Amino acid sequence: MNLRVFMILVFTCFVTLLFALEISPNLIYQIESAKYQFSYELYVKNDIPYESKVTVEVIDFITDGRSYSFDEPDYKYSLRNHVSVNEKEIILAVNEQKPVKLEFNVPQNFPGATGVFALRISQESTTGGKVQIRLNYIVPFFIRFTVVPIFQSVKIKDISVRDLSLEPDDEYGNYGSLITLEIENNGNIGLIPKGSILVSARELKTTIAEVPIDSFDLVVFPEKRTYYTFYIPCTLPSGTLDINLSGKSYGLDFSTSASKKIENKNNLMIVKTEPQLVIFNDKNKNTVYSLTISNLSFIKDSIIPIVNSDELSFIPKKSIIYPYRTTSFNVRTSTKDFGFSGDRIYEIKFQAESSTTLRNVQPAYVVLRGKTINALLEGHLESSQFGSSLVVSNEGNCVVQFDVMYGNQKLNSESLVIFPGQTLTIDFGTVINKNQLQVKYGPYGENTTNSLEDF
Structure with missing residues (x-):
């Protein structure tokens, strides 16, 4: 069976943030003030295992959604020249937190109901004359002067x-x-x-x-x-x-x-199916499941479900689907004997009744699960100076769901799914410690009771 990739993995790991500078209470600030002269405090905390030097600089901050500018001396809504910092350099011991105090001295004739600026906060740690880490943060501020009438356009x-x-x-x-x-x-x-x-x-x-x-x-x-x-x-x-x-x-x-x-020259009918995976077993063999098909295109047509198995049937046999709307099919199995081993996996395909080309961007699969299944994952970690990747292979005979743990922290928001014989590569984007890595897994739809730790 030639299985297509079941899920597109969006796997962003914030492992690099486990050791960084903590800026609180926010990373973006919206402040309201009825005064032009006032002060405000935020806090920085050293979360890396070395003493750090933190420097704070007041800069401009403007973006047009495509690029950023940190130097706009003629922008009349900038507060860069009206904000000062009490300490421009701060030394922080490991886990030490200190305040950063901002003093605002804005002229009474400031033209804006909003003034903007940012802090550029840099963190550097050096041990034995060698730089261990150097990080930069841009922290924007939007100050609403409530004494100024709003003109919105x-x-x-x-x-x-x-x-x-x-x-x-x-x-x-x-x-x-x-x-x-x-x-x-x-x-x-x-x-x-x-x-x-x-x-x-x-x-x-x-x-x-x-x-x-x-x-x-x-x-x-x-x-x-x-x-x-x-x-x-x-x-x-x-x-x-x-x-x-x-x-x-x-x-x-x-x-x-x-x-x-x-003017659109695209004549594809694009649909997606939910849920992506339906499992029949000996306990639920008489259940009828519903599949929802969403039309993501402007084309109206009748669609017909097709599956390469005489053990599966659909009601209705075909259904009209309108532009940007949904339709549904019920699927059931005629299988009564589930005494076989492993998962039998069938992809559900859809065909337009007319000559329209149909593409299902989120295909669905029906699984007939035998009474004897073996969930078995194998994995290894590949590392270079640029980062680490986890390679996971399903060596068992059933669909498996798994979670990736790092230092007791779950890195994926939803369980990942892998078919028998399939291999997935997960790029962490940074070098990680394999001793902190763990994969918890089990048969899809059941408890993740197995653990993979030896990488």
């Missing part, structure tokens, strides 16, 4: 669209769309919204997607423009695309809309 200036089925992206993959908004803020206050972006197709009279926006997902500085790119898993139809951005920023409601005519 936000507008979407342009929309651009990228179809990932035609132009794949290393980060987002090969289906869906990247939409970039050019947003202009002509007000005297920063836009730091909590709300949503609504994407609609005018000719289809339908909502394609609603994307939530939370604080600091999107920031538009006063009298600046920002390019904000977001991903939706859907392909977009030719015609008029309507975008509405709305929500609250600094307690004020806002809404802005824009439209763009687009």
